[in-house]
Amino acid sequence: MSTVKPKHIGRNISRIRELRDMKQEALAIAIGTNQQSISIIEGSESVDEEKLKKIAEALGVSAETIKNFSEDAVFNIIGNTIEIENNTGSSVISYGCTFNPLDKLIESIEKNEKLYERLIQIEREKAAYLEKLLDKK
Incomplete structure (x- = not known):
């Protein structure tokens, strides 16, 4: 009730x-x-x-x-x-904002850096794989 x-x-x-x-x-x-x-x-x-x-x-x-x-x-x-x-x-x-816009900007920059590092790592792995394929031939 x-x-x-x-x-x-x-x-x-x-x-x-x-x-x-x-x-x-x-x-x-x-x-x-x-x-x-x-x-x-x-x-x-x-x-x-x-x-x-x-x-x-x-x-x-x-x-x-x-x-x-x-x-x-x-x-x-x-x-x-x-x-x-x-x-x-x-x-x-x-x-006014209920958050600090600079903090949000820094957050997005850090996310972009992490994504870029991940992309570089994937490209390195891809290059290593292709080299491995070429060595087998």
Whole structure:
């Protein structure tokens, strides 16, 4: 028997709203309600589909995104995103590598060297075999 905890839609709405740097009042105005209603919605485990669609539109996401929201996925994306300041003082978001490109280059060079050495060894064996065949004649 598994005890799967249902998604808390209200908590997901709250987290997405916070990540969007939006206050409850702003979300309330966007969907035509008041801040207290948003507070109640964010405390609810479930939200009716019509309200969820309005909220999703106001937050700039789909209703499915709210239903399937995962903080682990968000932190994974944030962890793999680097914000770099350019010369003008504005920020540029760069999706940085999770590996060192130079290490990968060195790895590929080493693999190529091993393959080349193997090819040379095979050519030597082939030459020795042909010499052996010529000596028999």
